[in-house]
Amino acid sequence: AQSVAQPEDQVNVAEGNPLTVKCTYSVSGNPYLFWYVQYPNRGLQFLLKYITGDNLVKGSYGFEAEFNKSQTSFHLKKPSALVSDSALYFCAVRDVSGGSYIPTFGRGTSLIVHP
Amino acid sequence: NAGVTQTPKFRVLKTGQSMTLLCAQDMNHEYMYWYRQDPGMGLRLIHYSVGEGTTAKGEVPDGYNVSRLKKQNFLLGLESAAPSQTSVYFCASQGSGLRELFFGEGSRLTVL
Numbered sequence: 001a002q003s004v005a006q007p008e009d010q011v012n013v014a015e016g017n018p019l020t021v022k023c024t025y026s027v028s029g030n031p032y033l034f035w036y037v038q039y040p041n042r043g044l045q046f047l048l049k050y051i052t053g054d055n056l057v058k059g060s061y062g063f064e065a066e067f068n069k070s071q072t073s074f075h076l077k078k079p080s081a082l083v084s085d086s087a088l089y090f091c092a093v094r095d096v097s098g099g100s101y102i103p104t105f106g107r108g109t110s111l112i113v114h115p
Numbered sequence: 116n117a118g119v120t121q122t123p124k125f126r127v128l129k130t131g132q133s134m135t136l137l138c139a140q141d142m143n144h145e146y147m148y149w150y151r152q153d154p155g156m157g158l159r160l161i162h163y164s165v166g167e168g169t170t171a172k173g174e175v176p177d178g179y180n181v182s183r184l185k186k187q188n189f190l191l192g193l194e195s196a197a198p199s200q201t202s203v204y205f206c207a208s209q210g211s212g213l214r215e216l217f218f219g220e221g222s223r224l225t226v227l
Contacts, residue, residue, distance in 0.1 A: 036216075041221075042221070043219050043220045044216070045218070049215055090158070101146065102148075103216065105157055105158040106157060107157035108157050
């Protein structure tokens with residue numbers, strides 16, 4: 001079985017400050033991990049993914065995420081937040097070892113960046 | 116390259132009416148999904164398809180039917196709409212391998 005948790009419904013950060021959106025996962029085997037962003041009244045857009053290799057993954061719009069196997073986490077980060085980063089962020093996981101191709105999504109975290 | 120296109124974008128139905136949501140993708144993707152998004156519930160998988168002519172149930176399939184007669188199209192049907200089906204519906208497609216999902220812009224359905 002696979003599951004993902006986003007422990008924060010909302011994250012508030014001031015513009016220019018670093019931001020972190022948390023994600024933890026549970027899989028039987030090896031995980032493939034994804035982050036998506038959803039702007040108001042839009043569909044989800046892919047930001048970045050971890051498949052294998054370097055634990056630090058870089059993605060679109062200056063975002064990056066760090067895979068931590070021991071803590072089963074894949075937190076999304078950005079060094080300097082912009083007001084335009086305000087959106088809903090979803091983490092997703094696939095347990096590739098189990099042969100699953102269907103991702104499980106977290107409930108989403110609303111990021112609010114204050115001017 | 117349009118990606119994933121959903122029609123209609125908005126629809127209001129009365130309880131008991133039927134309708135079909137159309138999802139079309141032009142990326143030759145094998146896998147297609149229908150999700151619903153409700154406040155505080157995240158994305159919930161309704162039905163999915165792993166190829167032309169195949170469909171399967173997801174997490175919340177009751178009250179919905181799907182068909183995939185052509186590889187590029189995935190239809191979601193509501194035979195007898197209920198107020199509990201008021202939601203925003205998203206279609207997504209996925210290529211084979213380790214690919215991320217590509218989402219449509221959503222279809223907002225209100226059932227009165």
